[in-house]
Amino acid sequence: MDQQKYYNTYDSPVGAVDNIVVEYDSDKNNVSDDSNNVNKPLSSTISAVNECTRLLDKRKDSNLSVSSQALQTPLQRFRQAARKVMHVKRASELANFKWKSAPGDAPGLDIHNPPPAYKEYESGLLASIIDYSKENIKISSDMDNESFLKVYSNPRPEWSKVRWINLEGMAFDVLKALAVTHKLHPLALEDLFLDSHTHKLTTKISSFSTSIFMSLELLATENNIKVNSYANPDQWPTLKHHIRDLGDVKVKHSKIQKQRVACQTFHIFLLNDSTVITFFPVDGSLLYKPILNQLRHKDTLLRNSQDASLLIQAIMDVTIDLTAEVVDSYAHQIAQLEQLVMSSPKMTYTKVLHLLKGEINNFKQRYSALHGVVSSLIAFEPLESQPDISKKAKVYLTDVLEHSNTIMGEVETLINSAESLIDLIFNLISYDTNESMKYLAVVSCIFLPVTFVAGVYGTNFTNFPELSTDEGIWYFWKICIYCTVVCIVLLANGYWLPPVLYYFHLAKNHFKKTDKLPTHTPPTTA
Numbered sequence: 001m002d003q004q005k006y007y008n009t010y011d012s013p014v015g016a017v018d019n020i021v022v023e024y025d026s027d028k029n030n031v032s033d034d035s036n037n038v039n040k041p042l043s044s045t046i047s048a049v050n051e052c053t054r055l056l057d058k059r060k061d062s063n064l065s066v067s068s069q070a071l072q073t074p075l076q077r078f079r080q081a082a083r084k085v086m087h088v089k090r091a092s093e094l095a096n097f098k099w100k101s102a103p104g105d106a107p108g109l110d111i112h113n114p115p116p117a118y119k120e121y122e123s124g125l126l127a128s129i130i131d132y133s134k135e136n137i138k139i140s141s142d143m144d145n146e147s148f149l150k151v152y153s154n155p156r157p158e159w160s161k162v163r164w165i166n167l168e169g170m171a172f173d174v175l176k177a178l179a180v181t182h183k184l185h186p187l188a189l190e191d192l193f194l195d196s197h198t199h200k201l202t203t204k205i206s207s208f209s210t211s212i213f214m215s216l217e218l219l220a221t222e223n224n225i226k227v228n229s230y231a232n233p234d235q236w237p238t239l240k241h242h243i244r245d246l247g248d249v250k251v252k253h254s255k256i257q258k259q260r261v262a263c264q265t266f267h268i269f270l271l272n273d274s275t276v277i278t279f280f281p282v283d284g285s286l287l288y289k290p291i292l293n294q295l296r297h298k299d300t301l302l303r304n305s306q307d308a309s310l311l312i313q314a315i316m317d318v319t320i321d322l323t324a325e326v327v328d329s330y331a332h333q334i335a336q337l338e339q340l341v342m343s344s345p346k347m348t349y350t351k352v353l354h355l356l357k358g359e360i361n362n363f364k365q366r367y368s369a370l371h372g373v374v375s376s377l378i379a380f381e382p383l384e385s386q387p388d389i390s391k392k393a394k395v396y397l398t399d400v401l402e403h404s405n406t407i408m409g410e411v412e413t414l415i416n417s418a419e420s421l422i423d424l425i426f427n428l429i430s431y432d433t434n435e436s437m438k439y440l441a442v443v444s445c446i447f448l449p450v451t452f453v454a455g456v457y458g459t460n461f462t463n464f465p466e467l468s469t470d471e472g473i474w475y476f477w478k479i480c481i482y483c484t485v486v487c488i489v490l491l492a493n494g495y496w497l498p499p500v501l502y503y504f505h506l507a508k509n510h511f512k513k514t515d516k517l518p519t520h521t522p523p524t525t526a
Contacts, residue, residue, distance in 0.1 A: 108186025111179045126168040131160035145171045161306035165277045168284045188213040203369030205376045212270040222260040272387040274308040309393035345428040357418040364411045371404045449483035
């Protein structure tokens with residue numbers, strides 16, 4: 001069946017995706033994929049089926065319209081979901097591969113003569129090509145390597161004003177085809193591999209002769225990934241992978257440790273022929289879905305403008321919005337910790353606050369770089385052959401920058417709140433310690449004279465009349481009682497005696513005023 005899906009505005013598609021066949025071999029207990037010939041154990045097959053079932057339940061949020069869902073059979077929907085699961089698994093398996101260049105190697109990636117490791121690189125591709133103008137839109141989605149190269153080799157439609165190529169996963173043959181066609185710079189090609197698979201995430205913007213290259217970070221909460229993405233949140237790296245860890249710090253009756261922030265590097269090319277290429281190592285549905293929903297509607301800013309730089313603005317806007325949800329998650333954690341600290345301050349909370357503060361500082365550092373990219377796009381002035389950022393795009397990017405400034409202020413507030421809570425815990429614990437020492441000092445002062453009297457009675461004097469009489473023990477207790485009462489009265493002069501005297505004085509004045517009130521005599525009648 002045809003690999004493409006064609007959409008004209010408000011029309012039904014004429015084709016559906018059907019390019020993967022899953023077969024079960026009863027002798028080998030393996031599942032094989034005809035398009036890639038990759039064998040998987042039976043246990044992974046069962047988990048894949050479970051993932052596919054979860055994906056089929058979320059079809060309302062998928063990239064297909066209602067009419068295309070009606071045209072697809074259950075087997076076709078299962079095949080499409082199975083492809084997404086296999087793509088994510090392959091991408092996550094290669095996510096820990098360490099890409100390193102030998103000392104003395106030339107900078108950049110020579111696409112015509114790459115190292116052997118690059119040629120063999122295959123993470124499972126999920127590709128889409130979207131051509132659109134004000135009146136028309138054509139979507140080819142959920143393609144593997146072979147399907148993508150077949151569609152990409154076709155001429156671009158004449159009515160297409162903007163082309164968006166979205167790649168989830170990485171394949172060298174696809175990257176080579178794009179690099180040769182659009183003359184992508186070797187330094188940018190090297191960053192596609194290094195930044196995506198060494199976990200040394202860097203956010204930057206670079207301008208070349210025919211393109212603008214951006215390396216950005218997508219930050220999202222774990223709950224957002226579960227709801228709006230087909231990938232497992234565990235397949236995303238988290239910010240905690242890049243900060244220090246003090247061990248398994250558990251907070252009783254709290255969900256603070258269950259809220260995680262995931263991060264993923266993605267890359268964008270803006271080319272001078274109004275083509276935008278986005279690369280995601282694992283999953284780009286958090287960005288892809290909302291923008292695609294805008295493109296499907298005819299009367300939207302993206303469709304009416306027919307401007308590739310506005311597509312860049314839309315990507316930046318969604319990225320900032322997802323980041324705002326992360327800040328809200330941090331604010332919720334700080335609010336939870338504040339309630340715990342106010343109710344019962346403990347040293348355990350200082351460890352949690354220390355880790356949380358470190359994570360927020362790490363987030364601030366990464367987000368500051370993203371903030372700088374937006375500022376650079378607004379101030380960008382193209383050379384003769386470079387793509388341009390239109391005036392309308394800069395206007396909307398300014399709104400994104402203002403939103404980013406607000407988020408930066410909220411992050412600073414959260415860091416200050418974490419520091420204040422740490423100081424508050426130490427102050428409250430120090431206050432409790434001082435109060436305990438004060439009570440201990442009072443008790444010691446009360447019984448210090450008694451200790452002295454007991455020491456006197458315990459001496460070895462030969463002439464001690466009180467020890468030789470029957471009333472000697474009573475003399476001892478009388479002296480102890482008198483000394484204790486005197487010490488209590490003296491110490492009370494600074495604690496409870498002044499308040500008692502104060503309230504006694506108020507009551508005495510109150511009764512005096514009551515006695516002096518004039519009596520009321522009723523008027524006499526004539």
